[in-house]
Amino acid sequence: MTALTEAPATARTEAKLGFGVRFSRHMVTARWTPALGWSPLGLVPHRPLELSPAAMALHYGQAVFEGLKAYPRVDGSLALFRPGVNAERLNRSARRLAMPELPVTLFTEACEQLVRADADEVPRGPGQSLYLRPFMVAVEPSLGVRPANEYLFAVIASPVDHFFADGYEAIDVWCATDEIRAAPGGTGAAKCAGNYAASLSAKAQALARGCHEVLWLDAREHRFVEELGAMNFFAVGRDETGEPLLVTPELSGTILAGNTRGSLIELAGDLGIRTVQRPVALAELTAPDGPFTEAFACGTAASVVPIGAVTTPEGRSVIGDGRPGHVTTRLRDELTAIQYGQRTDGRGWMHAV
Template sequence: MNLDILPVDNPKPGIGDEANLVFGKQFTDRMFVMEYDAGRGWHSARIQPYAPFTLDPAAMVLHYAQEIFEGLKAFRREDGSVVLFRPADNVARFNRSARRMCMPEVDEEFFLDAIRQLVRLEERWVPRSHGTSLYIRPTMIASEPMLGVRPADSYLCYVILSPVGAYYKGGIAPVKIWISDFYVRAAHGGTGEVKTGGNYAASLYAAREAAERGYDQVLWLDAKHKRYVEEVGSMNMCFVFDGKLVTSPLHGTILDGITRRSILTLAREMGLEVEERALTVDEIFEGVESGRLTEAFGTGTAVVVSPVGQFTYQGKTVRLGDGETPGEITRKLYDTLTGIQYGRLPDPHGWVVAV
């Protein structure tokens, strides 16, 4: 399949004030688009001007939520070059999501090359300020107009780009977590490990309730027992417990995070033992009170590493340290991973890919 490059007649002024970038509000001049039709496969791949789509009111994505997406970033390094972080992992996960949602897979090599070409064409949109980046959002939706519950025969795949500011404006800071004892995010056999919009839509009510109570994020427990820690919001969770790094295993209900994967590798290289098992909510509170649990943090593309300052569950609150300062291991992992992404530290794993 060829990739056509269409001209942009009226380019936008550009990023503007990088200090005031808001996540997901501003978009670049171009986007990647291709279509799929049963019997024909993927076709009409192009990089075109950023523009709205026209969808039939009966488009199946609007009725049955057959949709997947990814999130990765391009980073501007001190020498002015632009790099991607582990993009092949995101493309591979995109296809795993597609299989689970009965959607057509993409050619991974072609799709990755298309993303690189798109970022290369939009390089002026990669911000230069400390902590900023260009967020990349690959997406696939069911576009066939049909009011019948079955996998669609037509799909639209696209990639859009958004310059984003530093997640921590005033430096890395701990968040307050509310542990839900009623709402659940995913159950075994469901779509918890898939990056699909329905998972996030289902989390909004509890997230709003947490925000109204003054908390930054919701920590989800398992659906069966409501005792075992799974994820926090859109992040995987890690705990420093008895000197080990403990995180929930990948058993179908949590996302196989690219940042999670990277952090576990770096932790082992730092000499930490990594244990993949789900802590119970009781272990969290007993661990903080006994001093066995010393740090906790979330991992994800947007935040990289987000330290936790306190947990609240059924009216009881525990604080990690002073609740205001990231732990030593959390800080070191954050500095190491961002150092690799921005080129301040070497990349022995080949995670960074030049655009």
């Protein structure tokens, strides 16, 4: 993968922004206590947070977050993609970590305030957007092992290019056979900071082997594909009639319910492509005569990412011809056309700001 480098931010439509390395001028914050609930939202300059070194998030990991984007539309407007879905998932994550829930309307309003305040920083080049990172952390200073009694919610923003510096190209992935992302009964279905911290050693292994990301297997048998890095996984084969068939692991408590995942399943139905949710064995993904001719990952940050090859300790297996497949590309194009206003949004997914 090409290294991300800083470049002068003169023409935002041409400058290489990278992903998550630059930040807009403002952020939106609110605080929660048992007595007062959530405070009103405050729009403030993007600046360092003041936290006690005993803030409970630093010691016991009560930290959850979300990711969504504000898209520049062809008519000049800006719109968020299904922010209510992200708000609901933040609350599911918060419940799992014994944190307070945030009203969906407050979540959406916070995102709207930030986008309106920093609208002139939304990049408008191909594939560019303003990435929003809402998060909630425990800020009460205490070393007692219990849920905190004070929380900070904030939204920050970053003008971004495509998640991968290579752009829309098929990536190589490393299959971690001796580490797991999530176990049944754990926090795999929550978008919490600890899940990502535990994945970083495997990510380092992937990069050391020349791969872009980690393909995670199930915790029980280490046989079935679950996720790709922080993204949901899909494979493409054929049904009994020879028509394209989309296959993805079912949500079983160890897989994050992705906004992009759910949207692609709906879009596939609109295009006449049937989706089956079932376990996907690593062996059938990597077999030379296996049922799959395409595979891809998806998520807010990266949108749709084709998978060209899977590397395991036994060797490297190319999927299909190693390039972005027809179904993968069609789904990506349909989704991004809606997000950027190049196609009618028949489902009401785009939330105007």
